Amino acid sequence: MIDSHCHLDHEPLFDNLDAVIQRSKDVGITKLLTISTSLKSFQNIKELIQKDEIIYGSFGIHPHETNNDQLTKELIIQNSKPYKRIIGIGETGLDFFYKNSNEKNQKTSFVNHIEAAIELDLPIIIHSRDAEIKTFEILKYYRNQNPKLLMHCFTGSLDFAKKLLDLGSFFSASGIITFKNAKDLQDTFKFIPIEKTLIETDSPFLAPIPNRGKKNEPSFIKHTAIKLSEIKEINFEKLVYETTKNFNRLFNFS
Template structure:
């Protein structure tokens, strides 16, 4: 039985300085692979280096919507960067109206850039959406995101939003938030979510699942996410492990088991 952390940031300073320990604990918890997700261009080399160095680590290329004062990527630039070894996705990208306010047209333009790069490269998208689901889905439709598909990462939206995303060919990734006591709406999404559309993640170093809530998160703990989903669905843990792992390699088709 193996698990995959489909979204983490182990290139961040507090985690990368303990990379040997991170990988050892992954192995101990049956976590076979992790996808280290880019958030901006200046820090991208650290993501690519991890993927190039360690066989169990994959990488993505993109600029997070929360990074306002940072180098703006172009479609051509993202396409070139995506040719690096073990890059399996474009992102994370999307919209965040929770952390930032004011005129956010630049965020929407950046999102469109990423979708266009994904379509040109044929790579799936990693999408972040917070307090912006209507615009996120609208831009996904307008830009043809369904041509490449992808994942709605760290999903916290309603079942209706999940259905609309799945209708566009997207997977739904659940993080440690689903283990939180008050996340009742998200627990209901987890119960309804078809196994063939499920991914699991940590979003390390953030959002550690129970029983580690409040601590620095790490990929090994994605197993706790899977265990909680299994409980919610009334299914054996093996079913969650098998489905989420198979889905990972189906979506991120450049990744090899």
């Protein structure tokens, strides 16, 4: 299994990293992609990617941080290019649910991340919450440049998913799909083709049932994978095989 989105620089994961990594390996995880959310976060990620061979990282600024950290396309490229184990750009995108940063800053940051990712030929790890229309408008503008899109922790509508599929996007399922009130999201992931599907924890957030209420960690991804295999009506081993293959294809692993 591969956890396509976690935050190993967040507590309690960072201070318990050796145990977290071992539990990840114990359940069969072969890669962990730890995601940058700020300039401070990236400093930790540069250390994390040297900690263990299963850890890879990204570089990016979360939309909530765009009032504090603003980067040009050039700076994103400069920070990402020197590191072979930095394999994605983000997380970036738009979030209008909370008013942590203004819309203009979010849009400017999102565009700079997209353009940097296209030049680097790396996937863009996209966060979108209460922003379907504007997220799609921005992504559609770049469709002729064939950006590699990954909708992280996807919770959007079926209509949004259909539009994003037309752009070639991949979709990552988090522990939210295990929640009792997630029937619409489960139906959306039933529709999304298996060849466009990945799995993630977004740990330490969004622990899946039966661990809801606890601090999440990568080893809990097995519960999400089991639920997704039920939704897709395939066996667990097939689900793991396909999502692993999709990750490796998207992130240019042979």
